[in-house]
Amino acid sequence: MNKVKHLLTVLLSVTTFTTAYPAFAESSQPTSNANQTNEQTRARIHTELGAGYFSRGQYAVALEELRDALSADNRYAPAYGVMGLVYMELKEDKPAEENFQRAMDLAPGESEIHNNYGWFLCTRNRFDEAIKQFNIALGNPLYPTPERALTNAGICLLQANKPDDAQGYLEKSLKFQPNQAQALTKLAQIYFQQGRLFEARTLIERFFANNQPTAEALWLGVRLARKQSNKDAEASYGLQLRRQFADAPETQLLLQGKYD
Template sequence: MRQCFFTGVLLVAALSLSACASKRLEGDRPDENMSAEKQDAQKRASIRMQLAVGYYQQGQLKVALEEIRQVLVIAPDLVDAFSLRALIFMDMGEKQLSEDNFQHALKLAPGNSDIGNNYGWFLCLNGREKQGLVYLDSAIKNPAYTAPGKALNNAGLCSLRMKDPIGAERYFMQGLREDPGNPAINANLADVLYKRGEYKQARFYIGRVLKFDVLAADVLWLAMKIEKKLGDEAALNSLGTQLRRRHPNSKEFSLYQRGVFDE
């Protein structure tokens, strides 16, 4: 489950690829005291790691796994390789393999909040919500973590899985203080408020998401349900037109056609 709120913002959590997504291997700048052989190995591992990330992002999971295998032959203790492999196994539904790789990555880098965020969400998805929140809260409280909004969104979703909408709201509100324009957090908060019957507030937060040009079907559908409750037929029809144009084969458009707003 990769970080892409436009493919189901109400369900998708914010996962992190740690340093491997945007940087080469830590310390991969040539060292004057490093042999030419070691420099070459480091360069090859870096290239393989970047390829693995690319394949993962494209959904080519088996190819990404093979690249990671090659990386670990060259650099057996590379934390990002274990972290990425955990995410791949998570996507493949290989729970035990995913857990093993998360645990090994955390052993290599116990203070890494990107890994803690991902592992916390993994635990939440697998019926271990309380344990997951421990890891997510740790990432949130880490002053060195540069993207606390990810962990806050995940903690809110984890709270919802625990039937705790009040706790979820607290996490989402804190997330918006960190990142006010975050579309996933705005949409998730709007959903919480909608289910509580606070439709005007829900409209405010979903309105922030509607400013984006690309919208998932569930986002439009939530906005439509809010407008239905508020009795704004013009806004409802306008959103319905967008839903028909963008997602004519979605379950949300089918519900709209049948007039079923309280499914």
């Protein structure tokens, strides 16, 4: 479930493309809709359709739409960017990387493409290369949603077992978007591990006030409440976790009493 939510973030960055990843943002390239040629308009429409099919897991249909987009305009960078995401999910790394590279060659200033390529690299454990791409995205002062790349970089650094470095990116992400769900939970986890329980609790309560519960957040809520001897909160979070996410790994840890 967490993976799906994260991919949707990347995708949002594909379809608005004025828009960390995986909603579908189209690229914030300079051509406005009013000035687009018929070929560019067709490419844009097919790319948006392809992104929509991708978000629903209909990868074959998504690729058909993206090929139609490139048949209309073979220099339309967003189509290559979405195609890279599709191949990433299909575990076809060579065409995924080729399409990301083509997208970046055509639109080197498009931060969201660098962000999505960075996430691809992170999922392949190429952490240093991934952080470089996130930083390229963040180097664009016109990037409208830097919290995406900041959050992705933080998550990637956590996967690389570098929580201190991750903390800085996540804290910056929350300055841009104070209620960003993944930044809140990941930073709360870091603070929890550091023993900064009050700060961790503040973040996790902000998460629940602005986002739908996740197994990850509820499990952290359970452990925080337990550390702070708040039995009512511990019971409440635990009950929600068992009812809403019965098959989640976090629920199994709860049932086994593995709090550490």
